[in-house]
Amino acid sequence: MESQPAYQRIAATYRTRIASGELRAGDQLPTEHTIADQFGVARQTVRTGLSLLVTEGLIVARRPHGYFVRQREYMIYRPQEKSRPRPVTPEMVDRFSQQIAAEGRVPSQRIEVSMVQAGPDLAERLRVEPGTTIVARRRVRFINGEPTNINDSHFPLELVKDSEIMSPAYIPRGTDQVLVDRGYGQDRAIDEILIRMPTPDEIHRLELGPGTPVAVHYDTGYTADGRPVRCTVNVLPGDRHRIVFERSWLS
Template identity: 50%
Template sequence: MKPSPVYQRIADDLRRKITDGTFPPGAQIPTEADLIDRYEVKSRATVRQGLAMLVNEGLIEARRPKGYFVIEHRRLVYRPQAEFRKKPPEVDIFTNLVAEEDGRVPSQDIEVSIIEATGLIRERLKLKEGGLAAARRRVRRLDGVAYNINDSHVALELVQGSEWMHPGDVQRGTDTVLSELIGQQLVYGFHELYLRMPTPSEVHRLNLGAGVPVAEHISTSFDADRNPIQVTVNIVPGDRHVIVFETHRETENHELPRIPWGAP
């Protein structure tokens, strides 16, 4: 059997030491010079190849000029099913989700724009070809660190001139605004979850390291008449979250709405 390349063996050994706690979260990895001596290699490039593998796996990060450090994952519990959880109107969903995170300060950057709906948004909102949508784009942060993206989309004609278009916090909640505009509540959410690598735009918005995957959570909200009202696209980095679902047994037969784009 052909032996593994030297850089692979270096990466494997360091990975084991990270896994078993020899190098705990936040610890500095030995310097390149130390690793050259430890693994008895002649080329600094070989050591860097091994370190690059661990960077791409999301295990370590480079902090120049200090060196490489084990990434400390302080994961946020992400609950997709919390959308309709009862809460005071002024409490934003993100603030509600992190309320139990001791000592962590939530914040968000908000941009509001008018866009030509993408195929994904157009299909789920039943908009016509070339239809315009209002987009409310958020980057949500904890202690200043970007934790996820939350971009909501609705038909422009529904919210144009309303409080929903305000490019800042809407204290009573954008869902409350939508409910007033349509004259009824949003009562049903259909959730899709896709696991993938991030786009360049998502890497930039979330300041993601190399090799970090994301979960794309698409939530479509319906009114009581089964009309799709809002589509929210959440991008959740895999190194910053644990996704939690809660289930319960239905006690009555509830007919679920037919999803127009053919999802199961």
């Protein structure tokens, strides 16, 4: 370990202390001056070492107070919940809000609606030509006021024009039921999950720190005759989610 550059030894030391539980979520690290004295290096070397841990998502810098072990409160994300019947409640609250409220946390969301040109990924899934105008219903979901994930649904314009989907207001019965009422009920869906680094737009919308990967869940819904009528893109920061699949054995 001594052969490593000093900044890497500093990062390794505090990475180990966090992994072992010696330093817990919310704990403050020693000051840069204290660490510099401990390792016999300049404070800039300490900053370089700690910046590695910031990039890895292990600590956060809160100037002028110092560095703290990052607190992680995961949301359990269950892709299979989408296909289950939506429970009817007096408030007709969506699944996300029900789940988070049941955990004693405060859910909220910001909704925007716009007409956009389909990029290659959406064009392929909705079976339209790239550049075709489609409707994007963009949502950022929040837990306790902090952005948690992106839930952007996309629809062919001719299927949803003049419907509630075109309004940024919350739709109590849900967009899937709007499609049903317009004759485009979904018979099946294809789920795709990929892992990548976020785009600049996703970093901005989710207020992501350096080095935070995201899981991207494409959920494309089809009518009984195989026509794609919706493609929802869920962007899940890796430091805020645990993805859980539940399976039943078929006899």
